[in-house]
Amino acid sequence: MSESVRAAVFGTGSWGTAFGMVLADAGCEVTLWARRAELADAVNSTRTNPDYLPGVELPENLRATADPAEAARDADFTVLAVPSQTLRANLAAWAPLLAPDTVLVSLMKGVELGTTMRMSEVVEDVAEVGRDRVAVVTGPNLAREIASRRPAAAVVACTDEAVARRLQAACHTPYFRPYTNTDVVGCELGGAVKNVIGLAVGIADGMGLGDNAKGSLITRGLAETTRLGLAMGADPLTFSGLAGLGDLVATCSSPLSRNHTFGTNLGRGMTLQETIAVTKQTAEGVKSCESVLDLARRHGVDMPITETVVAIVHEGKPPVVAVKELMSRSAKPERH
Ligand SMILES: NC(=O)C1=CN([C@@H]2O[C@H](COP(=O)(O)OP(=O)(O)OC[C@H]3O[C@@H](n4cnc5c(N)ncnc54)[C@H](O)[C@@H]3O)[C@@H](O)[C@H]2O)C=CC1
Ligand SMILES: O=C(CO)COP(=O)(O)O
Numbered sequence: 001m002s003e004s005v006r007a008a009v010f011g012t013g014s015w016g017t018a019f020g021m022v023l024a025d026a027g028c029e030v031t032l033w034a035r036r037a038e039l040a041d042a043v044n045s046t047r048t049n050p051d052y053l054p055g056v057e058l059p060e061n062l063r064a065t066a067d068p069a070e071a072a073r074d075a076d077f078t079v080l081a082v083p084s085q086t087l088r089a090n091l092a093a094w095a096p097l098l099a100p101d102t103v104l105v106s107l108m109k110g111v112e113l114g115t116t117m118r119m120s121e122v123v124e125d126v127a128e129v130g131r132d133r134v135a136v137v138t139g140p141n142l143a144r145e146i147a148s149r150r151p152a153a154a155v156v157a158c159t160d161e162a163v164a165r166r167l168q169a170a171c172h173t174p175y176f177r178p179y180t181n182t183d184v185v186g187c188e189l190g191g192a193v194k195n196v197i198g199l200a201v202g203i204a205d206g207m208g209l210g211d212n213a214k215g216s217l218i219t220r221g222l223a224e225t226t227r228l229g230l231a232m233g234a235d236p237l238t239f240s241g242l243a244g245l246g247d248l249v250a251t252c253s254s255p256l257s258r259n260h261t262f263g264t265n266l267g268r269g270m271t272l273q274e275t276i277a278v279t280k281q282t283a284e285g286v287k288s289c290e291s292v293l294d295l296a297r298r299h300g301v302d303m304p305i306t307e308t309v310v311a312i313v314h315e316g317k318p319p320v321v322a323v324k325e326l327m328s329r330s331a332k333p334e335r336h
Contacts, residue, residue, distance in 0.1 A: 005170050008075035012039055014052045014143035015107050016081030024059040025173045032064040033071035040064040056147045072097040077105050083282045084110025091126040103163055105135045109191035110284040111291035118188040132160035135167050136184055138191040139242035140250035149175045155243045156180050157187040186238030189229050195259045195285030196292055197221030198251040199309050202263020203319050218252050224303040231299035258283040267319055
């Protein structure tokens with residue numbers, strides 16, 4: 001990988017920083033944009049991100065700035081890693097600063113509330129670029145594990161396979177193994193819906209429902225993700241890949257997952273307000289469960305687990321009642 005590839009990463013949270021490390025380790029010159037100047041200064045002076053990845057030493061070829069124009073300058077890849085619901089407003093401010101031929105890369109796993117747009121669609125809309133200039137990185141990539149350089153595979157998706165291959169080369173390291181995929185719709189849906197299923201599994205874990213419940217939720221969660229994907233034109237095989245099953249298993253098994261942990265706290269009996277108060281980082285499923293359900297309704301797709309998560313998180317339904325209702329739905333064949 002040539003040293004001359006430049007990457008800007010907008011968002012110095014856990015995943016923005018960890019993926020910035022991956023790019024730097026693959027040989028790119030990386031500039032992180034941080035919202036707060038103090039964090040940018042801390043990254044540059046201590047070579048760590050004390051707020052999001054304490055104790056992890058950052059590579060020399062990664063630096064930070066609070067100036068978006070400086071971050072964006074001459075970037076071959078402009079990586080976006082802010083909470084999904086803030087992307088539109090942020091990108092509107094950054095769009096005039098972007099390097100002319102830069103490829104925009106979404107790391108985000110959410111669906112916009114109201115518009116039900118996937119993150120790549122928001123990027124196309126706001127930055128006014130064609131879909132061949134927008135890529136997505138997704139898969140089982142818990143930031144803390146990647147930052148410790150523990151091995152993981154990932155998916156780099158773009159409708160233009162040549163662009164996906166360029167990004168693949170730019171982020172391929174001995175511990176990070178990206179595969180290309182041209183099914184952007186499936187890859188993004190896999191990432192966004194797994195957060196909702198992660199909440200459901202967390203709730204079940206918090207209630208002490210056991211591993212059979214977990215296996216059942218993961219599998220039926222994947223079934224409803226696939227149904228939605230099919231209705232939206234995705235390739236169903238994408239959901240048995242890294243962006244589907246891979247990410248779902250990592251999220252639903254790990255205490256590092258914010259969505260899983262958020263659900264566990266709810267399942268243990270914390271109120272929504274108490275759970276929000278102890279959650280310091282972005283748990284995308286909390287908001288995106290509503291936009292995913294909206295998408296399902298627009299496409300006439302039944303998503304009972306997603307519906308249950310919305311009822312528990314946003315309508316105050318007690319988890320015990322929700323479990324009873326899920327289990328007493330009408331009997332049906334498995335492939336439904
Ligand atoms: N952390 C992880 O393991 C992974 C996260 N993701 C996805 O990456 C995206 C970013 O997540 P994380 O970095 O983990 O979140 P985080 O909560 O660790 O960091 C979010 C970053 O966005 C900034 N931010 C918050 N509100 C903002 C606003 N209104 N405007 C501008 N910046 C704002 C924060 O200051 C912080 O730098 C999410 O969509 C998440 O689903 C994807 C794969 C792995
Ligand atoms: O997307 C992730 C792992 O691939 C991270 O999941 P959480 O956002 O639930 O922490």
